[in-house]
Amino acid sequence: MTLWGIAFKNFWQNRRRYMAYVASAAFSVMIYFLYTALVLHPQLQEGYRGAIEAVQGMKAASVVIAVFTLLFLLYSNSAFFRSRMKEFGMLSLLGVSKRQLIRIILWESLCIGSLAMVIGLALGLLFVKLFFMGVSVLMGLSEQIPFYAGRPVWIQTIAVFGAFFIVVSLASLRTVLSKNIIELVRAAGQPKETPHFSRWKAILGLLLLVVGYGWACAPNPMLVVLGAIPVTFIVSIGTYLLMREGSMAGLDFLHRREWFFYRQAPFLTVSQLIHKIQENYRVLTAVAILVAVILTAIGTIASLFVVYVRDAVKTTPHAIQLVLSEPGELDLAANRITQVLAENNVTDFHYTQMTFFRAEIDGNSRGVTVIPYSLYQSIRAGRNVPVTLSDKNEAVLITMYAFLTEGDTVQREEVLKVGTRQVPLQVHPAINAQPVNADRYLSYFLCVPDALFEELIIQASKESLLYIAIWDVVDWNSKEMWMAVTQLRELYPEYEFTATAENYRSSLLELGMLFFIGFFVSLVFLAACCSLLYFRLFTEIDDNRRYYLQLEKVGVSDRELKKLTWHQSLILFFTPFIAGLIHSTFAMQALGTLLNRTVLQFGWAVALGYLVLYGAFYLVMYAIYWRSLRVTRLAEI
Amino acid sequence: MLVLEAHGLTKIYDSRGKVKTRALDNFSFQVHEGEFIGIMGPSGSGKTTLLNLLATIDRPTSGTIRLDGVDTSQLKGDQLALFRRRRLGFVFQDYNLIDSLTIGENIILPLVLDRLPLKEIKARQADVAAILGLSDLLQKYPYEVSGGQQQRTAAARAIIHKPAIVLADEPTGNLDSRAARQLMETFTQLNAAAETTITMVTHDPFAASFCRRILFIRDGRFYSEIQRGESRQAFFQQILDVLSLIGGGNNDSMGHRF
Ligand SMILES: Nc1ncnc2c1ncn2[C@@H]1O[C@H](COP(=O)(O)OP(=O)(O)O)[C@@H](O)[C@H]1O
Numbered sequence: 054m055t056l057w058g059i060a061f062k063n064f065w066q067n068r069r070r071y072m073a074y075v076a077s078a079a080f081s082v083m084i085y086f087l088y089t090a091l092v093l094h095p096q097l098q099e100g101y102r103g104a105i106e107a108v109q110g111m112k113a114a115s116v117v118i119a120v121f122t123l124l125f126l127l128y129s130n131s132a133f134f135r136s137r138m139k140e141f142g143m144l145s146l147l148g149v150s151k152r153q154l155i156r157i158i159l160w161e162s163l164c165i166g167s168l169a170m171v172i173g174l175a176l177g178l179l180f181v182k183l184f185f186m187g188v189s190v191l192m193g194l195s196e197q198i199p200f201y202a203g204r205p206v207w208i209q210t211i212a213v214f215g216a217f218f219i220v221v222s223l224a225s226l227r228t229v230l231s232k233n234i235i236e237l238v239r240a241a242g243q244p245k246e247t248p249h250f251s252r253w254k255a256i257l258g259l260l261l262l263v264v265g266y267g268w269a270c271a272p273n274p275m276l277v278v279l280g281a282i283p284v285t286f287i288v289s290i291g292t293y294l295l296m297r298e299g300s301m302a303g304l305d306f307l308h309r310r311e312w313f314f315y316r317q318a319p320f321l322t323v324s325q326l327i328h329k330i331q332e333n334y335r336v337l338t339a340v341a342i343l344v345a346v347i348l349t350a351i352g353t354i355a356s357l358f359v360v361y362v363r364d365a366v367k368t369t370p371h372a373i374q375l376v377l378s379e380p381g382e383l384d385l386a387a388n389r390i391t392q393v394l395a396e397n398n399v400t401d402f403h404y405t406q407m408t409f410f411r412a413e414i415d416g417n418s419r420g421v422t423v424i425p426y427s428l429y430q431s432i433r434a435g436r437n438v439p440v441t442l443s444d445k446n447e448a449v450l451i452t453m454y455a456f457l458t459e460g461d462t463v464q465r466e467e468v469l470k471v472g473t474r475q476v477p478l479q480v481h482p483a484i485n486a487q488p489v490n491a492d493r494y495l496s497y498f499l500c501v502p503d504a505l506f507e508e509l510i511i512q513a514s515k516e517s518l519l520y521i522a523i524w525d526v527v528d529w530n531s532k533e534m535w536m537a538v539t540q541l542r543e544l545y546p547e548y549e550f551t552a553t554a555e556n557y558r559s560s561l562l563e564l565g566m567l568f569f570i571g572f573f574v575s576l577v578f579l580a581a582c583c584s585l586l587y588f589r590l591f592t593e594i595d596d597n598r599r600y601y602l603q604l605e606k607v608g609v610s611d612r613e614l615k616k617l618t619w620h621q622s623l624i625l626f627f628t629p630f631i632a633g634l635i636h637s638t639f640a641m642q643a644l645g646t647l648l649n650r651t652v653l654q655f656g657w658a659v660a661l662g663y664l665v666l667y668g669a670f671y672l673v674m675y676a677i678y679w680r681s682l683r684v685t686r687l688a689e690i
Numbered sequence: 691m692l693v694l695e696a697h698g699l700t701k702i703y704d705s706r707g708k709v710k711t712r713a714l715d716n717f718s719f720q721v722h723e724g725e726f727i728g729i730m731g732p733s734g735s736g737k738t739t740l741l742n743l744l745a746t747i748d749r750p751t752s753g754t755i756r757l758d759g760v761d762t763s764q765l766k767g768d769q770l771a772l773f774r775r776r777r778l779g780f781v782f783q784d785y786n787l788i789d790s791l792t793i794g795e796n797i798i799l800p801l802v803l804d805r806l807p808l809k810e811i812k813a814r815q816a817d818v819a820a821i822l823g824l825s826d827l828l829q830k831y832p833y834e835v836s837g838g839q840q841q842r843t844a845a846a847r848a849i850i851h852k853p854a855i856v857l858a859d860e861p862t863g864n865l866d867s868r869a870a871r872q873l874m875e876t877f878t879q880l881n882a883a884a885e886t887t888i889t890m891v892t893h894d895p896f897a898a899s900f901c902r903r904i905l906f907i908r909d910g911r912f913y914s915e916i917q918r919g920e921s922r923q924a925f926f927q928q929i930l931d932v933l934s935l936i937g938g939g940n941n942d943s944m945g946h947r948f
């Protein structure tokens with residue numbers, strides 16, 4: 054057999070090990086290709102609304118994918134070649150020279166790289182149209198972004214990943230050549246020792262997690278922001294320590310509980326887990342952290358999505374609103390708007406017109422818009438009124454989330470200044486209970502008792518008066534409304550004219566796009582996780598075959614072996630997922646503090662989605678693994 | 691009482707594209723309760739094949755095996771595994787100990803698999819460990835003890851569930867002469883004191899000389915049979931004589947062990 058024959062045979066024998074690696078690398082190539090196609094799309098460079106943000110987002114995402122993929126490839130490849138040291142040792146024992154060995158390794162890893170590239174590009178080309186369709190829908194484009202996969206896209210993808218595969222091949226050469234191979238052949242035959250563990254390290258790991266989690270639960274937004282980086286660091290180290298020392302301590306505890314341990318399933322499973330912890334814990338840590346990153350990132354995007362889209366409706370409660378400072382202009386404009394609405398078949402609306410004034414209070418440098426309490430109540434009819442006033446000298450200060458600072462959530466004494474008059478008030482805080490559509494100018498509202506309002510408005514200067522017209526429409530998101538809003542936008546600037554539909558749609562677009570981009574990146578991460586675990590399973594398949602054969606000889610039945618494999622692989626796969634889920638839960642708790650509301654449920658909803666995906670991956674891998682294990686079982690009887 | 695009854699065992703290995711190997715050809719024999727039987731033959735004569743058939747790890751091409759009153763060809767899948775773990779004990783050349791279990795845990799594996807109560811498991815572990823001189827090693831892992839100790843652990847595992855018969859394939863194959871002697875003395879003791887029925891396959895005349903009866907096999911066929919008298923030395927000499935007749939055997943100078 055020629056040298057190439059041997060090399061090919063090696064590759065072929067290891068094909069199952071490579072499978073997940075190639076699949077996950079190909080997936081990265083595909084996603085990178087899709088993003089690049091969009092980033093370099095000639096028609097997106099100018100033109101479409103929201104395209105610039107989307108392109109910027111994709112650009113950033115493709116850099117993240119590239120960097121992550123490089124790290125993943127480097128790690129996996131070195132793990133591969135390390136697991137095959139013995140084989141390379143045998144080759145050199147058989148008289149294969151160092152130069153020949155170098156050529157075998159280089160060719161093998163380059164071939165695998167090219168395979169991943171070809172598959173990735175093919176899939177990318179296949180899906181690019183679908184991808185553009187998705188983007189078009191998200192951007193709310195009337196016509197679809199045309200197909201594009203020009204030469205620059207191919208060149209960029211091939212250049213980036215080609216360079217990666219070459220770097221990775223060279224790195225794998227280093228892995229193999231840096232060791233004295235003959236020694237490794239010998240070392241591989243030695244039995245591995247039962248791992249020991251340090252109780253102190255386990256306690257330290259636990260302590261780090263407690264500190265990290267505690268910090269994440271801090272009620273103060275400032276503290277949470279300050280903690281973002283140190284907590285990530287602390288929790289990562291804590292995970293690393295706990296995955297080895299912590300699981301060892303736990304398993305050791307179970308090992309010593311005789312009533313628990315001396316039963317079939319724990320007896321075999323716990324002892325195997327202890328036996329393999331040394332090889333497993335790094336991968337488990339890496340996967341746990343990756344899962345935490347995925348769940349937190351997507352959970353955050355999902356939360357922002359829900360919060361902002363919901364806020365868009367809350368901060369613009371009125372379908373259409375016009376704010377002017379001249380009373381005469383308002384009537385004219387109102388007629389025009391009503392006419393445009395009628396042209397678009399929107400006739401079923403409720404019209405309100407009122408006058409407010411701007412004033413100042415000590416605690417707020419932006420100034421507040423003063424409105425009568427009864428109006429506030431009537432405008433919010435049907436919705437709950439967060440605070441009721443009982444005394445003449447009380448007021449409600451309404452703040453938008455976006456402008457929320459710490460002082461805005463406590464009840465306090467304030468002095469309202471109108472003209473020359475100063476009114477001391479007991480101010481109650483309220484959040485996002487906007488009586489009218491808010492914007493940068495109309496962001497704080499002070500509701501005062503009606504009698505007080507009547508007194509003050511007379512004393513207010515003419516420039517501080519605001520004339521507001523409101524059109525309430527039940528079906529504010531209808532097609533007709535959207536047509537009308539689009540037309541009206543041409544007529545009035547943003548500080549005069551606001552519409553619920555517009556605010557809602559732009560939030561939807563921005564965060565929807567972010568979600569879309571983030572989701573594909575997270576899939577790249579998830580594929581890497583699964584590939585790491587898959588590879589871990591397959592590295593020790595020879596060991597496991599021997600182990601199963603041993604058990605079978607002693608009379609463990611097929612069904613029991615299957616159950617055993619199922620338990621062990623289940624633990625291997627889902628321990629890191631659960632760890633990552635717990636991490637991300639605390640991260641979501643911290644995010645909740647920043648957003649001033651509970652977002653845990655969104656985090657868990659996202660986690661559930663990923664659990665399904667991850668579970669599906671697991672089932673496929675388990676099936677492949679079990680089939681590979683069976684190959685050399687006792688003669689089928 | 692008859693523990694094992696093999697009748698007309700034939701095994702033909704039929705690897706695709708290659709010639710068929712008739713590893714075992716119409717081989718019949720019986721083992722009575724409390725017997726200690728050796729099966730000898732040169733390398734490639736079909737000993738391992740025979741033992742695998744008896745161990746229900748493999749099926750004969752034709753012929754029947756009755757073990758402990760059960761026709762093993764009637765057993766299917768899980769039944770077979772259960773039968774193996776309850777009624778048979780094994781000692782293999784490579785010990786076949788589980789790396790991840792301690793010596794003590796390896797010994798009790800059959801009992802744990804069979805879900806015996808903890809108290810009973812503990813009691814039997816202590817008994818068996820005492821008989822085989824393993825009491826001080828229970829907490830150690832297989833890689834921490836010598837080959838002889840590992841094989842004695844395997845022997846302990848083979849007898850702890852009181853099987854109908856213990857099957858051993860070249861149990862001394864990986865041991866030095868001191869450990870081999872110790873193991874064979876243990877087997878003799880188990881056979882004499884506990885009335886354990888043992889069937890051992892070996893090509894080592896020294897190990898075989900501890901048996902009470904030896905069947906010789908050649909090219910998969912029954913060749914001859916000898917019974918041991920009072921003296922083991924004389925029996926050893928007898929074995930060497932038969933082996934030299936069979937040819938291709940191992941009549942190298944092993945007398946120095948005495
Ligand atoms: N799985 C198998 N496939 C094909 N031939 C086999 C197989 N196992 C054993 N043989 C052949 O059967 C014959 C007997 O082998 P074996 O029972 O291992 O002999 P022994 O244990 O006495 O050395 C040998 O010729 C061997 O090559």
Ligand SMILES: [Mg+2]
Binds near residue numbers: 737738739
């Ligand atoms: Mg043999």
